[in-house]
Amino acid sequence: MQIMARRMIRVLLVEDEEINRVVARAALKAAMTGDGGDDDDGHVLDEAENGEVAVQRVRAAASAAPYDLILMDRQMPAMDGHEATRRIRAMGVTTPIVAVSSDGLPADVEAFIGAGADDFTSKPLTKEKLGNILSKFRLA
Amino acid sequence: MAAAALRDQLTALLSSMFTQGLVDEQFQQLQMLQDEGGTPGFVSEVVTLFCDDADRIINEIASLLEQPVVNFDKVDAYVHQLKGSSASVGAQKVKFTCMQFRQFCQDKSREGCLMALAVVRNDFYDLRNKFQTMLQLEQQIQAYDPKQQ
Numbered sequence: 618m619q620i621m622a623r624r625m626i627r628v629l630l631v632e633d634e635e636i637n638r639v640v641a642r643a644a645l646k647a648a649m650t651g652d653g654g655d656d657d658d659g660h661v662l663d664e665a666e667n668g669e670v671a672v673q674r675v676r677a678a679a680s681a682a683p684y685d686l687i688l689m690d691r692q693m694p695a696m697d698g699h700e701a702t703r704r705i706r707a708m709g710v711t712t713p714i715v716a717v718s719s720d721g722l723p724a725d726v727e728a729f730i731g732a733g734a735d736d737f738t739s740k741p742l743t744k745e746k747l748g749n750i751l752s753k754f755r756l757a
Numbered sequence: 758m759a760a761a762a763l764r765d766q767l768t769a770l771l772s773s774m775f776t777q778g779l780v781d782e783q784f785q786q787l788q789m790l791q792d793e794g795g796t797p798g799f800v801s802e803v804v805t806l807f808c809d810d811a812d813r814i815i816n817e818i819a820s821l822l823e824q825p826v827v828n829f830d831k832v833d834a835y836v837h838q839l840k841g842s843s844a845s846v847g848a849q850k851v852k853f854t855c856m857q858f859r860q861f862c863q864d865k866s867r868e869g870c871l872m873a874l875a876v877v878r879n880d881f882y883d884l885r886n887k888f889q890t891m892l893q894l895e896q897q898i899q900a901y902d903p904k905q906q
């Protein structure tokens with residue numbers, strides 16, 4: 618019998634608000650395990666509190682252990698999500714970037730996609746939304 | 758008061774919060790994440806973060822609206838932040854008020870913003886009182902049966 622090793626999924630959450638990071642952390646854990654109760658849920662979550670830090674994290678991880686998914690907020694201090702997405706793409710990084718914002722207007726979505734994001738989801742992040750994102754990018 | 762009576766009181770409180778539209782399904786999602794994830798104190802952590810954030814943001818907005826020349830973009834950024842925090846905790850009524858508030862910011866209406874601030878402050882204080890009662894009841898229930906968590 619062949620035993621397949623479960624691949625560790627590396628996720629970068631870019632979000633300046635602590636409350637949103639706390640909720641996203643729990644929802645991602647639940648989405649990865651199905652019920653949220655498994656400690657060994659097969660993912661590593663890094664967090665960045667603004668776009669500038671996100672770009673640094675992505676650059677540092679690129680050669681050693683690149684991210685499998687980036688969840689990107691829009692409005693943040695220092696560097697917003699649009700600019701961070703543009704800079705990450707300019708580095709040649711092809712990791713799926715999913716924009717996360719409470720503004721779901723078509724113009725907001727288009728601006729994010731134009732900057733290089735692959736998808737857009739509205740806040741708050743939930744277990745279901747994250748489950749769909751993981752499935753869409755074949756990470757579940 | 759017996760634990761069962763406290764639990765009934767908590768159930769009735771939560772039910773009234775949903776019925777009055779103070780909280781929505783996102784708040785249920787948080788309770789589910791806590792129960793399924795075996796992470797006691799998760800809801801309490803999120804609620805406390807929300808209350809601290811909202812209190813600070815409302816004070817910042819009030820201070821901005823007192824200025825002789827109001828920076829509406831800054832006010833809007835704070836309201837956007839409050840809307841995001843409200844959405845994360847499931848504070849439906851506060852979130853809806855923030856959506857209306859942002860329209861006044863875009864219209865650059867000081868009067869409208871002051872009116873919206875009064876409403877959002879009232880909505881928040883009402884919700885915070887309920888959240889505080891909820892957390893107190895949970896603590897009392899926990900004291901009866903520490904294994905409950």
